[in-house]
Amino acid sequence: MIHYIARLFDKVGKDEEVVDWIRAFASSKEQFAIVKVGGASLQSNPEEICDDLATLFHLDLLVPVIYGxxxxxTARLKEHGIQSERHASGVRVTREGDICHLKExxxxxxxxLxxxxxxxxxxxxGVDAVFAAEKKYLEGVIxxxxxxxxxxVHLQPIQACIAKKTMPIIPPLGYSPEGILFNINADTAAQGLVTQMRPQKYIILTNTGGVLDREKKIIPRISLSNDYEELIKGHVVTEGMRLKIEEAKAAIQEVPTLAVQIASPQNILIELFTNEGKGTYITK
Structure with missing residues (x-):
């Protein structure tokens, strides 16, 4: 325990803010945070992610983790001679032949994790059967x-995990009432989970470390009311990052007190236990 507390203070480096956030998380009856880990981040930084999650556990802070x-x-499908498909909206088009590889x-x-x-x-x-889904309408897809x-979103499996002091690891897979499996975009699934659980913070991990401007530098803060239209119309954010911003916007509309931070997979603790973090802080 002492080792992990020392690690938290050493890594974050802002003792007053750490203490303030520990108190805030401990005093709240709501879920303190949800972390969404991008697939690339999970592949490139598994040790750092697990170290930070372990630190949270030893502080008696169990965070639901949804991963992509x-x-x-894409690489697995390519190995089997299958070309990945993307819809104009940015989401993956999942075909029947993809399903067995998707499960793997x-x-x-x-x-x-x-x-x-x-x-x-x-x-x-791993916690399955969290999301209910139906076939998504994709214009132009034949x-x-x-x-x-x-x-x-079914919270009971997650709540049962947390109740037995086990960290829930959640895939963005949804099921129809008939048991048909659907591949949900991870950012969309995470937004649904955030809306239902209403945490204090929602951390989105991506290898870019945040939202990048045209010079490829991290934008430290985005005000959705002031900056959203310009970011979209100016094509500063596109494809996957645009979807992240749109889902963050939807989450904040449902949970106005929510703090959303898009950050590096190396900085979970810094994002959780400081006011601004090192990535992109998204506000209303």
Missing amino acids: WGDAL IANEQANI VNGLAARGIPAQ GDHFTGELVD
Whole structure:
């Protein structure tokens, strides 16, 4: 315990803010945070992510972690001679032939976290059946597909995990009432989870470390009411980052007190225990 507390203060380096946020998290009855890990971040920084999650666990702060796969699934499909498809909206078009590979990657990505935390003595568990979904309407897409539209979020499996002091690791997979599996965009699934759990902070981990401007420098703060239209119309944010911003906007509209931070996978603790963080802080 002492080792992890010392690590927190050493890594963050802002003692007063750390103390303030520890008190804020401890005094709240709401979930303190949700972390969304991008697929590329999980592949490139598993040790740093697991170290920070272990520190949280030893502070009695269990954070639901929702993860993506992105590049990992693209690479797996390519190995099997399958070309990945993207819709104009930026979401992946998942075909029937992709499903078996999707399940494999979902398990492998979860095991990076579950096994990494187990190596640190932290119980973690993959939590399925959190999201209800239906087929997403994708204009212009021909043929059957299994890209999911989020319909509902079931919190009970997550709450059961937390109640037994186990960190929930959540894939963005949804199921129809008939048991049909759908691939939901991870940012969309995370937004649905945030809206239901209403945490104090929502941390989105990406290898860019934040939202980048035209000079590829991190934009430290984005006010959605002032900056959103310019970022979109000026094509400063596109594709995956645009979807992240749009889902963050939707989350803040539902949870006005929410702090959203897009950050490096190396900086979970810094984002959680400082006021501004080192990535991009998104406000109303």
